Amino acid sequence: MDIDRIRYFNVFAETGSLVRASEVLHISQPALSKALKQLESELGMKLIEPEGRGLKLTASGLALRAETKGLLTQWLQVGEKVRRKEIAEPTRIGTFEVFSTYFLKHLANTVDFKNLELFELRPGKMEDALLKNEIDIGITYLPIPKAGLDLTEVTKVKMAVYGRKELLNKSLNELPFVVPLDPVEGAPTKVTGLDGWPDHKIPRKISYRVTLMESALELCRRGHAVAYLPSFVVDAHNEMLLAEYRLHEIQSPIPVKDRLQPVYLVHKTNNEDSKLHRQIAKALRAI
Template identity: 60%
Template sequence: MSQPALSKALRLLEQEVGTKLLEPEGRGLRLTPAGQRFKDETAGLLDQWLKVPENLLRSDSEKVPYRLGSFEVFTTYFLSHLLKSVDLGPLELHEYRPGRLEQAIAEGVVDIGITYAPIPKSGVDFTEVTKIKMGIFGLKKFKGLNWSELPFVVPLLPTQGTPSKVQGLDGWPDHEFNRQILYRVTMMESAMELCRQGLCVAYLPEFVVSLHNKALLPDYRLIELESPLSQKERKQSVFLIQRKNNPESTLYRQIAKSLRNLG
């Protein structure tokens, strides 16, 4: 939409609602108090309107399942958080390693992917939607030790082909800080069990540990330990992936919003 057309549309909207919704702020615009109330009051209506095309395509007699793909950090822990705020209906949950996830999206096997280790792939688009806090977590017995003395459990296979220098699937910058690695596992739940038993520590998303600790007795809860990484370095970007040129669906926006709420 051109700028003149947008200005005209906004003037018509203000005439229809009978109040001023926007006011100048520097070289831009901001919502007036009435504009903010209008936004809040119409948010639900806008969401319903945006769902109309999808609802027309999805008949009650033939509901096509949503196909969501990620790796275990998100499929195990983020899914429960997502289901509290989003009615997914029929769902196919695909678990892939980075690289294979992007390929599945390019091939049409998966509709939307979630990752923090994006692998460039022809035919897919990446959108950074939020940043999550990472940290070193283990039992209290490790408190006070220097990070270089800590025994780590790490993903069995590193990721390759990421545009950043992050090499490990857990997001640790192996090119900067060499860890004392005691265990290598395929499944994150195996890593969590080793941590619960006090055998090692792991580099994990803070939201995962928070959800994990809610279900455990105090003796098995994990705490954050000393790290050589700054607060900024511990922020891990999270990306949504979909096929190139696909329009953002309602589900895409809902997943993005739910991810942002993790922070």
């Protein structure tokens, strides 16, 4: 069977229309119709039949779709899989959104990436990915203990409350915080928020909850909110902005020593002394 005809057939089956299928495939409707008739002739069975003003799959067509859909996906991925094997094995790092965004420039200075796969994972999911061999190493400051994994504390990063200049003189009770939407579960500390704020000790006014911290940064840039963020993230963030949108440190009730957040590398037990581990540790110490 011609693979293109099978692909055309599956696109028609998905769209249910010769017109829409021809648009998706970027071929003319007559050419598509001819290819489908050739497939029917090749197989010796009717695959499509009229239904009102349109067309539908016959019982044989439905059976062919069920049999070929998965095989077609595998076939279309063959080229990509071969190309991937021709280049270096990927370096697979798990970290979390925003930290990874602003840490990448430091990472690129110490790790020679020929093929990088960066997985932005929340605590718990990162550890699971390590145990499943989906990533090689994880970077976190809210580790979730799991059997078979070890932690290495590499450095500490300063955390602080940041917002627009006009919010500098407001009290903690007045500050509208934006925080990560998903809570942390299973952390050995009482911290439950992905930003690491000790809500169990110091209540705050939470006005916004977001999944992506880049959305939190946008709220901060516009003066709608403040956020508890790593200082190196804000420093890198401010380098790219006009002065009016830059974020400033706001006085925090958290003692300075408690705002030094440990950063850990998470790795499989007895797998600490690897070249990748040493390179990432060097990059983390540079932030």
